[in-house]
Amino acid sequence: MLDAKFVRENPEAIRAAMLSRSSSWNVDDFLLLDQQRRALIVQLEDLQARRNAASKHIGDLMREGDHAATEAAKAEVARLKVDIAAIDAEKVTLDRQVTDLLVTAPNLPDASVPAGASEDDNPEIKRWGTPRDFAAEGFAPQAHWDLGPALGIVDFERAVKLAESRFVLLGGAGAALERALINFMLDVHLDAGYKEWWPPVLANSDTLFGTGNLPKFEDDLYKTQTESDANTDLEGGVTAGRLYLTPTAEATLTNIHRGEVLEAKTLPRYYTAYTPCFREEAGSAGRDTRGMIRVHQFDKVELVKLTTPESSFDELEKMTLQAESVLELLGLPYRRIELCTGDLGFAAAKTNDIEVWLPSYSDYKEISSCSNCGDFQARRANLKYRDPQNFKGSRFLHTLNGSGLAVGRCFAAILENYQNADGTVTVPEVLRPYLRGIEIIAPE
RNA sequence: GGAGAGCUGGCCGAGUGGUUGAAGGCGCGCGCCUGCUAAGCGCGUAUACGGUUUGUAGCCGUAUCGAGGGUUCAAAUCCCUCGCUCUCCGCCA
Numbered sequence: 001m002l003d004a005k006f007v008r009e010n011p012e013a014i015r016a017a018m019l020s021r022s023s024s025w026n027v028d029d030f031l032l033l034d035q036q037r038r039a040l041i042v043q044l045e046d047l048q049a050r051r052n053a054a055s056k057h058i059g060d061l062m063r064e065g066d067h068a069a070t071e072a073a074k075a076e077v078a079r080l081k082v083d084i085a086a087i088d089a090e091k092v093t094l095d096r097q098v099t100d101l102l103v104t105a106p107n108l109p110d111a112s113v114p115a116g117a118s119e120d121d122n123p124e125i126k127r128w129g130t131p132r133d134f135a136a137e138g139f140a141p142q143a144h145w146d147l148g149p150a151l152g153i154v155d156f157e158r159a160v161k162l163a164e165s166r167f168v169l170l171g172g173a174g175a176a177l178e179r180a181l182i183n184f185m186l187d188v189h190l191d192a193g194y195k196e197w198w199p200p201v202l203a204n205s206d207t208l209f210g211t212g213n214l215p216k217f218e219d220d221l222y223k224t225q226t227e228s229d230a231n232t233d234l235e236g237g238v239t240a241g242r243l244y245l246t247p248t249a250e251a252t253l254t255n256i257h258r259g260e261v262l263e264a265k266t267l268p269r270y271y272t273a274y275t276p277c278f279r280e281e282a283g284s285a286g287r288d289t290r291g292m293i294r295v296h297q298f299d300k301v302e303l304v305k306l307t308t309p310e311s312s313f314d315e316l317e318k319m320t321l322q323a324e325s326v327l328e329l330l331g332l333p334y335r336r337i338e339l340c341t342g343d344l345g346f347a348a349a350k351t352n353d354i355e356v357w358l359p360s361y362s363d364y365k366e367i368s369s370c371s372n373c374g375d376f377q378a379r380r381a382n383l384k385y386r387d388p389q390n391f392k393g394s395r396f397l398h399t400l401n402g403s404g405l406a407v408g409r410c411f412a413a414i415l416e417n418y419q420n421a422d423g424t425v426t427v428p429e430v431l432r433p434y435l436r437g438i439e440i441i442a443p444e
Numbered sequence: 445g446g447a448g449a450g451c452u453g454g455c456c457g458a459g460u461g462g463u464u465g466a467a468g469g470c471g472c473g474c475g476c477c478u479g480c481u482a483a484g485c486g487c488g489u490a491u492a493c494g495g496u497u498u499g500u501a502g503c504c505g506u507a508u509c510g511a512g513g514g515u516u517c518a519a520a521u522c523c524c525u526c527g528c529u530c531u532c533c534g535c536c537a
Contacts, residue, residue, distance in 0.1 A: 059518075388489090
């Protein structure tokens with residue numbers, strides 16, 4: 001959520017930012033409503049001040065025993081209350097309109113974010129590793145959606161039987177490999193000072209609002225039905241009492257301290273968690289239809305940081321390097337790109353994407369996205385910090401999140417990049433301790 | 445699912461109709477004192493919004509004691525609804 005005061009005072013900057021993001025969010029609509037709202041507040045508070053003053057006098061008048069004056073004062077207050085009720089009703093409506101609008105505004109791109117219209121304009125920052133030359137090795141690499149089933153470790157068809165399309169069933173060494181990856185990744189992060197958490201995967205609307213998934217992206221979420229489904233809470237059209245399957249542990253990790261004021265000396269906080277993630281993927285029909293790349297349920301190890309505004313961009317770089325280190329340890333070639341203004345996510349001020357080499361795509365494919373959200377989520381989630389030696393009161397802190405990594409996509413990358421001519425897959429060295437010594441995954 | 449208790453400031457905790465935005469304590473800040481440390485003393489210390497202002501200073505106003513509604517001239521205090529927490533019972537991995 002943007003700071004209303006900042007929007008009011010910097011409409012041109014907002015206009016430019018929205019344009020650069022190709023967002024249709026309209027500053028002028030906001031300014032108009034905001035102006036009306038403030039005018040109403042002046043009126044309302046003036047009346048309330050008069051009512052309060054009159055009310056106080058009644059006590060004095062009663063003590064003096066002046067019945068006539070007391071009754072006159074009561075009548076005056078009663079009259080004011082009628083006016084107050086009318087204006088207050090208007091104000092409630094306007095408040096809601098202003099909030100509803102403000103809440104749908106995306107974050108402002110940081111000044112360092114490259115300008116661009118779409119993902120085609122994302123600059124590549126670095127490459128690590130060299131994709132294998134399968135032609136030189138004399139065989140054509142298989143895609144993981146062929147290799148996995150052939151090995152008997154991935155079963156798409158039975159997953160459909162159990163759930164529906166775009167779900168995955170892993171078996172044997174496949175299930176073990178998934179679990180090995182999770183544990184390996186968590187250990188890498190724990191070694192780097194991250195604290196491990198195990199959050200609920202069903203979260204309430206306040207939580208999803210805090211990270212910006214609600215109210216705008218409700219369609220992307222799986223949700224529970226509740227008795228109160230009929231009475232939708234008017235605010236943002238979000239249903240009260242309903243729970244949502246979390247699309248990422250970013251939501252729960254970032255909201256752990258929602259509504260709290262943290263001591264500056266306890267920052268930055270490095271959090272990590274493994275959770276399954278659930279996404280309806282509404283609107284993704286036709287994209288990445290094969291394999292494990294885009295499914296409704298996938299595993300992810302998430303990284304979240306809570307930090308001060310001064311350090312958040314340094315922390316973003318460190319977090320990106322942290323995610324990259326996982327790929328380096330696994331020996332998977334990757335590149336880092338920086339998202340341009342037009343490709344930035346809703347809550348992000350700056351985002352680095354890490355893409356792993358996938359032979360089946362003959363291209364790099366996103367496996368991690370690391371973002372600095374600035375105070376955008378902190379304002380929504382009322383996440384503050386205190387630093388008595390440097391300032392009075394409390395301020396919004398900065399939140400960051402990144403995948404460290406998407407486990408399913410990593411699974412696919414390992415099958416494809418580590419496959420052998422005979423259809424087996426060599427297990428990367430670092431994973432072997434997590435796989436009870438299995439070195440080669442072969443058909444059962 | 446049933447019954448009971450509770451929800452107050454960064455934290456703990458007083459407070460059952462008016463001058464209480466809220467005692468006290470802790471924490472924190474500033475100062476004093478003590479030749480270190482600790483202790484002690486004094487002062488200060490909620491948030492949001494709006495107005496005023498060159499000003500993220502000050503001042504003024506409004507709102508806020510889980511949320512919403514009601515009674516009253518006046519509500520943290522009384523009534524209603526809802527949410528959450530805890531305890532006991534039931535059920536259960």
